Amino acid sequence: MVKKVLVVDDSPLVRRLIKKALSQHTDFSVVGEASNGQEAVELYEKLRPDVITLDVTMPVKDGLQAAKEILDKGSQTKILLLSAMGDDDLLKQASSIGIEHSLQKPFKADQLLEALNKIAGG
Amino acid sequence: MDREAAKQILQSFAKAVCSVFHELTEQELAPQGVEKAESLILKASGAVVILGFNGAFSGRVLISMPKEMASFIHESLMDEKPNDEDLLLTISEFGNMVSGNAITVVNNIFKGANVRLSPPSSFVGDDLTFFNFKMSAFNMVFKAQNGTLRMNVALREEKRE
Amino acid sequence: MSSNLGDVIKNILSSVGISVSSVKSLKEGKHLVKTPMCVFMGIVTRNNERKGVISLEFEKDFAEVALNAMMPGFDVAVDSELGVSALSELTNMISGNVLPHIAPNAITTPPTTVVGFNMAVLLNTLPSYKIIVDCSGTILAIGLSFT
Numbered sequence: 001m002v003k004k005v006l007v008v009d010d011s012p013l014v015r016r017l018i019k020k021a022l023s024q025h026t027d028f029s030v031v032g033e034a035s036n037g038q039e040a041v042e043l044y045e046k047l048r049p050d051v052i053t054l055d056v057t058m059p060v061k062d063g064l065q066a067a068k069e070i071l072d073k074g075s076q077t078k079i080l081l082l083s084a085m086g087d088d089d090l091l092k093q094a095s096s097i098g099i100e101h102s103l104q105k106p107f108k109a110d111q112l113l114e115a116l117n118k119i120a121g122g
Numbered sequence: 123m124d125r126e127a128a129k130q131i132l133q134s135f136a137k138a139v140c141s142v143f144h145e146l147t148e149q150e151l152a153p154q155g156v157e158k159a160e161s162l163i164l165k166a167s168g169a170v171v172i173l174g175f176n177g178a179f180s181g182r183v184l185i186s187m188p189k190e191m192a193s194f195i196h197e198s199l200m201d202e203k204p205n206d207e208d209l210l211l212t213i214s215e216f217g218n219m220v221s222g223n224a225i226t227v228v229n230n231i232f233k234g235a236n237v238r239l240s241p242p243s244s245f246v247g248d249d250l251t252f253f254n255f256k257m258s259a260f261n262m263v264f265k266a267q268n269g270t271l272r273m274n275v276a277l278r279e280e281k282r283e
Numbered sequence: 284m285s286s287n288l289g290d291v292i293k294n295i296l297s298s299v300g301i302s303v304s305s306v307k308s309l310k311e312g313k314h315l316v317k318t319p320m321c322v323f324m325g326i327v328t329r330n331n332e333r334k335g336v337i338s339l340e341f342e343k344d345f346a347e348v349a350l351n352a353m354m355p356g357f358d359v360a361v362d363s364e365l366g367v368s369a370l371s372e373l374t375n376m377i378s379g380n381v382l383p384h385i386a387p388n389a390i391t392t393p394p395t396t397v398v399g400f401n402m403a404v405l406l407n408t409l410p411s412y413k414i415i416v417d418c419s420g421t422i423l424a425i426g427l428s429f430t
Contacts, residue, residue, distance in 0.1 A: 013215050059430040084222020087229035105219050106145040174325030174392020210405040240325020240392045247402030253367045
């Protein structure tokens with residue numbers, strides 16, 4: 001079954017890269033993209049994606065805040081945190097919210113797919 | 123600034139730029155050495171990205187490269203030739219990844235340092251002049267197939283928070 | 284941006300001898316710079332929840348007016364070390380007074396000054412507020428982009 005992906009990153013370049021990586025694979029379909037945490041929460045409500053790729057530092061609302069709001073709703077959506085920073089404190093913070101999977105930028109397409117397959121159970 | 127801490131920070135940036143460049147382009151960046159910058163003035167042409175950081179260590183990193191190298195990075199990622207706006211965004215993201223990787227290592231080595239990065243600022247032009255004051259700066263040079271990348275890291279030590 | 288910030292900036296400029304004729308503000312899509320001289324600093328907060336950039340953007344004529352006001356009689360060249368240092372200090376003063384109104388727990392990264400003609404500059408991909416100050420017929424823009 002094709003997994004629906006919501007791509008969230010304030011960098012248009014990174015969003016394009018992720019979409020490009022996923023366009024080659026039939027297991028995943030990008031159903032929406034957001035450039036900040038607020039948009040991410042709104043699009044989650046509308047689209048109910050299976051997976052969200054989520055940047056951390058974003059305007060309006062950051063990734064961790066957005067993730068908390070989404071997960072607090074009892075969501076089954078899996079979140080893959082993507083960030084240029086990957087220090088222990090950030091990962092601990094993410095884990096305390098319920099995010100167990102992350103990938104540090106830059107990442108290759110096959111690394112992204114491997115991570116998405118792992119968390120989406122695809 | 124403690125000499126050993128400065129060395130760790132510079133090494134983190136050097137490793138990060140080589141690693142990120144390779145991840146994005148599959149080409150090698152060969153380090154050519156590091157030297158203390160004697161001048162407060164730095165001249166650059168091409169594409170430049172600057173990020174500041176603050177925490178237990180404060181400073182900024184400046185990465186400059188020829189426009190052709192920045193175009194090559196963009197083309198490696200997007201399979202298309204960039205315009206100037208594309209170059210600004212690409213080099214901005216490049217700087218963000220390099221600095222993010224470097225500062226991650228710094229924060230993991232120096233527990234409690236809590237160094238945070240400011241957003242990347244990018245520049246494209248010929249004959250750019252940058253000035254820095256009240257900081258020790260180090261120049262690092264890296265060679266790739268399609269040009270030379272220069273990194274200038276300026277540091278000062280803040281009080282631990 | 285509130286007129287309150289305009290007053291804060293006006294007071295700082297006046298305190299260093301730079302007279303201000305008018306202040307207005309506008310919002311732009313990204314934090315771009317169109318002037319050949321710029322001093323900017325990164326902004327971060329202690330728990331990393333917000334970040335941004337603050338800038339002073341100007342032409343050579345404002346720099347000359349500012350240096351003349353701050354160091355009367357010294358005839359300092361705008362691109363000399365002393366001149367650039369003075370303009371960096373002005374940026375420090377303005378950001379130090381403006382930021383507490385926007386983010387009391389914000390701290391800045393060291394200032395960088397850049398000079399370049401025909402350069403393309405993107406200080407931040409976030410939308411920016413610009414406060415445009417007319418100083419004796421020369422223009423200073425203070426830019427702020429912040430999450």
